[in-house]
Amino acid sequence: MNNFSINNLRELETEAIHIIREVAAEFENPVMLYSIGKDSSVMVRLAEKAFYPAKVPFPLMHIDSKWKFQEMTAFRDYYAKENGWNLIVESNMEAFHAGIGPFTHGSKVHTDLMKTQALLQALDKHRFDAAFGGARRDEEKSRAKERIYSFRDRFHQWDPKSQRPELWSIYNARVHKGESIRVFPLSNWTELDIWQYIRLENIPIVPLYFAKERPIVDIDGNLILVDDDRMPKELAEKAQMRKVRFRTLGCYPLTGAIDSEADTIEKIVEEMMTVTVSERTTRVIDFDQEGSMEQKKREGYF
């Protein structure tokens, strides 16, 4: 007697693989956006599986805000090389040369120029008509209604009122020239699913996710890592060694750590089940204004 039941992780996995294959088949020039975070790591693994034993037929692209943790960049380059990915790295060089940064310009300006604008410039430059992102619906309220294929007009704008109906597992891939879609194959995954899958599949992730003694400054309640010498001296001087880990990864001055002893996936999950802070609160950008994530999405951020 065979067993025809499928567990929740494998069901989420097959759904994601189906989506990734559909996009590869129906779009001319797709790209997978790679944030180097844990969700991206899962998405990348799913893409590798979707086309095994062939190579993944689209590139990875990382939007480098120039303020990422150094460990992230090192991990990115290592992983791409090790797994034979075609890796594209793009930045808003104009803004970078103008000296834009979170310490000097605040999170809002920095995020807009170095993340949102940088992404839009890169999408235009390469003429990608579909871009995979690792966003999940359970991350944040405004994402609960996000489609798996999220339609963007030629200015990359997202209009919550004109999203296409999405039924069964039939996805509408038709776009006019210049228009594009963002694709979220992990839409139905929760944070716990991501950790479970990383554990199950032994997926390498950036070590920042695991607790370790690190030089930390407390800035308005956010535990910020002193990652390089661009942190203003008066702040960096206050650094203390604390055993911390990161629940999400982004630009180091905008990503708060949490005090933690969790240095294995099991301990991370255990901590997650008992500690009661949801994931995005360690990202400074969400607190700018009410409904801020929705606002950023309309503007073209993921």
Next chain:
Amino acid sequence: MNKNLDIKEFLDQDQQKDLLRLLTAGSVDDGKSTLIGRLLFDSKKIYEDQLSALERDSKRIGHAGDKIDYALLLDGLKAEREQGITIDVAYRYFSTAKRKFIIADTPGHEQYTRNMVTGASTANLAIILIDARKGVITQTKRHTFLVSLLGIKHIVLAVNKMDLMDYSEEVFNTIVADYKKFITPLSIPDIEFIPLSALNGDNVVELTPTMPWFKGKSLLQHLESVHAVSDRNFDDFRLPIQNVLRPGLDFRGFSGKIASGVVRKGDELMCLPSRKTATVTRIIGSEGDTDYAFPPQSVTITLSDEIDISRGEMLVHPDNLPRTERQFEAMLVWMDEEKMDPFGQFFLKHTTHTTRARFDQIKYRIDVNTLEQYTTDALELNEIGRVILTTNKPLFFDPYHQNRETGSFVLIDPLSNNTCAVGMIIDKLRPSDLHSRILDPETRRLVEGGKSLINKEELEGRYRQKGSTTWIMGLHGSGKNMLAYALERQLFDKGATVVLLDGSTMRSGLSRELDHSPTDRAEQMRRMAHVCRILNDQGYLVICSFISPDEAIRKQVADIIGHERFKLIYMDATLEYCQKNKPELYEKSKKAEIHNLPGMDERFDIPTDADLILNPENAANNVTQLMEFLDNEGIFPLKA
């Protein structure tokens, strides 16, 4: 106690849980958001900081006084939050010790039918919420109909606000009885009735002592125990091909998500539409090579023989084939703000295959509140109707009630690229009984737009005839071709300018890709009618010789050519006469070696409106009679 081991155990167990997708139907007034909020809250999924954000929000725009407003947890988009209603499908996630759940939370009002249909399309189970004070109302019926339309096999009727009815058993029993009466004809296999109070948490997660008379499970206990695996179709193997993988010369794999059925190494598979077969040599699943695979797994299959397969085709077992048709009936839900253009062309996406499609007929619209049927020309937003569609390329499908994956499709507007409608295929009628539409008033208007510099009178003066079509119809072997050629000879000899069109000639060229199915026969008639129309416009006489078995199509042919110049001649031959004439053909039909032969396995409508009926036994006389007919009609020769 070793804590580390505990979490490992927890994770190992958690990983093995299955996933249940459920839909909640009801309106804010029924306490739907409160119910969902409670399921999420009480299953400890809502993190503390979301709660503190909630308290802040509640003070400003809350609707629930001093209590926590669970609905605020759910409404994501800013504009909707201000309006106080949920207007899209929102997906929520929670998990218990036994199962993981995805909730599709959809609004309840009639103007949001499309949202509910969307949520229902992936759900295994639907919670239909009733306000105990109101009982079974129109909305309940609408929700139940939509749930059954989308093929959900498990329903929970959650009778909410029992606290406001003193937790009365009688109230509950009346509602259950009412609902059962209504639902019987909809044939939903599994229905559960649960009285509860979402606000107070009664019978939501745990059974509470407020309703000791209720002997069932709490809502959550029921959700945890529903057996949903068996809803999947493990019988009919269907693998719609997504991609062909060719990493090197020695590997060619066909990828896709198994829509239904089970495949094993060594199985013989057939590819549609080529019908070529080969044996499965490898099945690569997400965990590597495997001996068998089942839905909904994503796999890559390699085959023993080099057969040509591409995206949009389908692998099946040769002894269990889906239907292959270009024309079919479906229940359609119109999803677009823009009203349906019944004469429009659409893209139709079905499994991994996209083709063009158009409507043959809008049979009726169904009122979602009363289930009554109304005739209509076109569907509007949120309307549901039964339609007949014709596609450019054949689909490989199963009826929706047997197979959700291969029985569903979406229509895409080719101009806006919007998903304008979604459909579920039904197979109650034989293809030959479906209505075909070859007449397209829009196109006709465009044709009339072009005007020749030569007028009708000039043409008639030159050719000394009235451009018109003599359409000779009759069964195979009725002698209509012989008559047509004899007529052509006579007309030519008398100085007429005449063109003859017959089935075999047309099929060897202009219509060579068409077969004898009713759909293609209709297309053949459409082409012939337009050729006749053009030739008649230029003053030529046209003689046509076609079986023309379908009365509705003949009427449309006359519409295209113009009734005043379309003359229908019927060769009234008995089937016996025809069989004597073409014994081999009819013999093959009897042995089912050929199909779609009118008068045998396909319908032949004897005309009631023929302009002239001829008896094939009088072959010698028939041409004379026809010539007299054309003379009397003033077609040829032209009367001064």
